[in-house]
Amino acid sequence: MASTTDPMEQLRQKCLARGAHGIKGIARIFRNMDDDGSRNLNYDEFQKGLNDFGVSLEDESVTKALFDKFDKDKNGQICFDEFLEQLRPPMSQARKDIIFKAFSKADKTGDGKITVEDLRGVYDVSQHAKVKSGEWTKDQAFAEFLKTFDSPNNPDGEITKEEFLNYYSGLSASIDSDEYFEQMINTAWTL
Secondary structure: OOOOOOHHHHHHHHHHHOOOOOHHHHHHHHHHHOOOOOOEEOHHHHHHHHHHOOOOOOOHHHHHHHHHHHOOOOOOOEEHHHHHHHHOOOOOHHHHHHHHHHHHHHOOOOOOEEOHHHHOOOOOOOOOHHHHOOOOOHHHHHHHHHHHHOOOOOOOOOEEHHHHHHHHHHHHOOOOOHHHHHHHHHHHOOO
């Protein structure tokens, strides 16, 4: 892992080193930092979390500047979505384009979210082991599939474009080649 002096990149590397490649891994790190269980990080929790992760910053002003970078709505708290947005590794435009193409294919109704209804005919659950055994209905299998993408702080059974991007951003972090990433998305969503 390359050494960096950028505080955001230091934290990102520490999270990746701890296995937080996807949204669930980053959610676990967020929960570990959220000492009071409020689903938000105040400045003290953030500062303590950085220390716990071994992210050494020059001084208090650098820590405060990093906190402010996370706190997009400037309410003095970092919510999970703000945390995730800043931590997810940047993606090339080619990767974003293929992700949005897959989202558009899955969003059959064109309403900007993917639901169980949208997935019918796009995603085949009939061969899922629990559907085959009769343990789950097809709708239950679709709902479980949607949970993979859903934000852990807003599990509503609907996947927004942002949640879809967040999921694939985590996956993208572990794949070096744009060509391989595009091939994987093309295959998974038969684009």
